[in-house]
Structures are given as structure tokens and as C-alpha cells.
Amino acid sequence: MTVSQDSLLALRDVRVKFPVKTDWLGRPRGYAHALNGIDLQVRRGETLGIVGESGCGKSTLAQLLMGLVKPSDGEVDWVYESARERHRHVQIVFQDPQSSLDPRLPIWKIITEPLFALGDKGEMRTIAAKVAAQVGIRAEYLDRYPHQFSGGQRQRIAIARALASNPSILVLDEPTSALDISVQAQILNLLAELQNRLGLTYILISHNVSVVRHMADRVAVMYLGQIVELGCAEQVLEQPKHPYTQLLLEAVPKLGVALDDAYVSAPTELPGNRVLPDGCFFLDRCPRRTKGCERPQRLTGGMSQQVRCHLEHP
Ligand SMILES: Nc1ncnc2c1ncn2[C@@H]1O[C@H](COP(=O)(O)OP(=O)(O)OP(=O)(O)O)[C@@H](O)[C@H]1O
Ligand code: SF4
Ligand SMILES: [Mg+2]
Structure with a gap:
């Protein structure tokens, strides 16, 4: 076992x-x-926010954690001993409940789908009713179909399904970005409440910095498949050190802004990922580039904030 005591998993130089x-x-x-070289530990009970613009690798990371893609290189170590145990303990909630819920199934079957996949033979309706209650869906709705629910309710159903196997980790891939603003806050509050009650660990992927600021204990900022900054949410979001994080946050309107107005609008496109740069991946776009940037950069620093930029570690 190579995962430290307070962690559930460790990624080492994962590609x-x-x-x-x-x-x-x-x-x-x-x-x-x-x-392109992800180093990361996920700690028990935390909410780890993952931010970065479209195409930086957030969903690939989510799929890797779900076992849906395999690393081409590097190590993924879990505290769970078997693949079966990992499947039970790690569940995902996708962005769009419209397309993630099978329209042909009544919701009690949707909710208990992960249990069928695990080969469980419990009293499925009873389990469905229990987790539905936890997300605020009444038992008498269990025979209805997804189209009979609103967007927010469908996302509650998706969360209930993720909870059915009694998991420890939920991977939340843009869990509220397909929803109306008023509903977004309700779903975020529900997630926070469930985390408290059930002791869940969240990996919250979002390109909405406000959502991450609201929810996360720690934040990882991704750029071109690497983590460029990692640390306490407060520190990373209030005093970003990596030039990319600084640009990313400058693009976000400050306080008092409705959640969905705070999308990151990055200054230019992500560079292609067919051929990777030799030196710092952010070199082309960096306003602070200087001598030394042409060398590969490592993510280093203390416990509370790590940065992939030599200017921070002269
Ligand atoms: N199955 C695949 N085949 C080929 N390329 C892929 C595949 N999945 C992802 N990619 C590429 O990997 C990169 C990262 O994609 P990914 O979906 O992880 O980004 P993302 O950060 O989730 O973006 P978004 O914010 O748009 O959801 C992109 O260049 C994408 O085109
Ligand atoms: S290493 Fe250089 S190019 Fe890269 S982020 Fe730091 S200053 Fe910018
Ligand atoms: Mg994605």
C-alpha cells in the first residue's frame, strides 16, 4: 500500500x-x-476542486478515476484492495442529467443500476427509496420516468444513483453547469449537506470558479494536462502564484456575481496537445516568461500551495 493514511488515492506522474x-x-x-504527468493525492473527506479551461484534461482525469480510461504511464494507487471495492466506492455525477439517465427506465431502476452492475441482490426498491429520500425525491415518484422530472430533480436522481452503492468518493463533473442558476444553488447545497451527513469525499470538476470557491477545500488548476497550481482553495483562489492561475482568475468577475456569469473566458485557445512543448507548457501565453522557462517545470512547494513555475522557486 503506497497511499498515505489520510488519503484515499494517490496519482504519480500519470499520463x-x-x-x-x-x-x-x-x-x-x-x-x-x-x-501529462499528474501528481495528486485525494484526502479523506475533502472537496478537491479541479479547474481549467475546456480541453485541459478534466474529464479525462474523471474517467481515469472511474477506471474508464487506463493510464498510458504512471501509477494510480487506491486504498481499496480490489477493483470491485473501488467500483463500489467511487461513483460519478455527470454534467447533464438529461443524457446520463436512461429515458426508458423508471427511476428506481436508474437509481439502482450501479448495484446491478456490482451483482448485488438486495431489495432494490427499498434501497432506491432510501437514497431517493436523501436527495429529496419522494418514494411515490419511483415508478416515473426521467422526462417527468425537471432538470434539478433529474440531477437529484443522478446523485441518488451515485449514492446507491454507499460510496466514499463522488466525482462531480460539472454537476450544475447544465442547470438554471436558481437550481444550481439548491444542488450545491444538497451536495454540501450530503457530504456532511455521509462523510463523502468530492472531486469537483468545474470551469466555474465561483462554484469551486463555494465548495472546495483544495483546488488543482490544470493546463494542458498538467497541474500548474495546487493548494488550499483560499490561498490558490485569493493569492494565485502561477501566471496561468492569475490570468484565469482575472477573467472571473469578483464578488456579487451570479454563479453562471463567472465562467472563465481565457485570453486565447489552449495550444494543441499532439506535440507537447519541451519547456514550460504555458510558455507561449505567459506574460512573465523569462530565461529558464524553456526548461521543463516541476510542481513544487509547501503543503498549502504548490506551483509549476521556476519564478516561484528561484
Ligand atoms: N476519447 C478521446 N479520443 C481522442 N482525444 C480525446 C479523447 N478524450 C479526450 N480527448 C482529448 O483530450 C483532451 C482533454 O479532453 P477532456 O475532455 O479531458 O477536457 P476537459 O478539460 O474535460 O474539457 P471540457 O471543459 O470541455 O469538458 C482534449 O484535447 C480532447 O480532445
Ligand atoms: S515557467 Fe516561465 S513561462 Fe512558465 S509559467 Fe513560469 S514564468 Fe511563465
Ligand atoms: Mg470535460
Whole structure:
């Protein structure tokens, strides 16, 4: 076991690449390098926010944690001894409950789907009723179908499904960004309440910095498949040190702004990930680039804040 006591999992230099172009024999001619050396521990009971612009690798990280993609390199160590135990303990809530809930199934079957997948043979309706109650869905609705519910209720159903196997970790991939603002706050409050009551650990992926600020204990900022800054949410969001985090947060309107107005609008596109840069990945866009930036940068620093930039570690 190589995971420290207070952690549930540890990633070490994890890389994921996807074959993209193929030649006439179907052999890959290139790769999309989605994750490029992720080092991360997830601590028991925390909410770890993951932020970064579209295409930086957030969902790939989520899929990796769900076991849906395999690392091309590096190590993923869990406290769970078996794949079965991990499947039970790690569940996901997707962005869009419209497409993540099977429209042909009554919601009690949707909610207990993960249990069928695990081969459980309990009293499914009883379990469905119990977790539905935890998310504020009444038992008499269990025979209804997804289209009979509002967007917010559907996301509650998706959360109930994630809770059915009595997990420890929920991966929340943009859990509120498909919802109306008024409903977003309700779902975030529900998630906070469930975390308190059930002692859950959350990995909260969002490109909405306000959502992360509201929920997260720690934050990882991603750029081109790497973590460029990692630390206490307050510190990273109030006193960002990496030039990319600084740009990202400058693009977010400050206090008093409705949740959905605070999307990050980054200054330019992410560079391509077919061929990775030799030096700092942020070099092309960095307003502070200087001598030394052409060398590869490592994520280093203290417990409360780590930064991937040599200016922070002269
Ligand atoms: N199955 C795949 N095949 C090929 N390339 C992929 C695949 N999945 C992801 N990628 C590529 O990996 C990179 C990271 O994608 P990912 O979906 O993880 O980003 P993201 O941060 O979740 O973006 P968004 O905020 O838009 O959801 C992108 O360049 C994407 O095109
Ligand atoms: S290493 Fe250089 S280019 Fe990279 S973030 Fe730091 S200052 Fe900018
Ligand atoms: Mg995504």
C-alpha cells in the first residue's frame, strides 16, 4: 500500500494519451496527450476542486478515476484492495442529467443500476427509496420516468444513483453547469449537506470558479494536462502564484456575481496537445516568461500551495 493514511488515492506522474490520426492500416499516426504527468493525492473527506479551461484534461482525469480510461504511464494507487471495492466506492455525477439517465427506465431502476452492475441482490426498491429520500425525491415518484422530472430533480436522481452503492468518493463533473442558476444553488447545497451527513469525499470538476470557491477545500488548476497550481482553495483562489492561475482568475468577475456569469473566458485557445512543448507548457501565453522557462517545470512547494513555475522557486 503506497497511499498515505489520510488519503484515499494517490496519482504519480500519470499520463493518458489517445490515438488520433490513423493511417490506412488503422495504426495511430499521432496522439492527443490529455494528461501529462499528474501528481495528486485525494484526502479523506475533502472537496478537491479541479479547474481549467475546456480541453485541459478534466474529464479525462474523471474517467481515469472511474477506471474508464487506463493510464498510458504512471501509477494510480487506491486504498481499496480490489477493483470491485473501488467500483463500489467511487461513483460519478455527470454534467447533464438529461443524457446520463436512461429515458426508458423508471427511476428506481436508474437509481439502482450501479448495484446491478456490482451483482448485488438486495431489495432494490427499498434501497432506491432510501437514497431517493436523501436527495429529496419522494418514494411515490419511483415508478416515473426521467422526462417527468425537471432538470434539478433529474440531477437529484443522478446523485441518488451515485449514492446507491454507499460510496466514499463522488466525482462531480460539472454537476450544475447544465442547470438554471436558481437550481444550481439548491444542488450545491444538497451536495454540501450530503457530504456532511455521509462523510463523502468530492472531486469537483468545474470551469466555474465561483462554484469551486463555494465548495472546495483544495483546488488543482490544470493546463494542458498538467497541474500548474495546487493548494488550499483560499490561498490558490485569493493569492494565485502561477501566471496561468492569475490570468484565469482575472477573467472571473469578483464578488456579487451570479454563479453562471463567472465562467472563465481565457485570453486565447489552449495550444494543441499532439506535440507537447519541451519547456514550460504555458510558455507561449505567459506574460512573465523569462530565461529558464524553456526548461521543463516541476510542481513544487509547501503543503498549502504548490506551483509549476521556476519564478516561484528561484
Ligand atoms: N476519447 C478521446 N479520443 C481522442 N482525444 C480525446 C479523447 N478524450 C479526450 N480527448 C482529448 O483530450 C483532451 C482533454 O479532453 P477532456 O475532455 O479531458 O477536457 P476537459 O478539460 O474535460 O474539457 P471540457 O471543459 O470541455 O469538458 C482534449 O484535447 C480532447 O480532445
Ligand atoms: S515557467 Fe516561465 S513561462 Fe512558465 S509559467 Fe513560469 S514564468 Fe511563465
Ligand atoms: Mg470535460
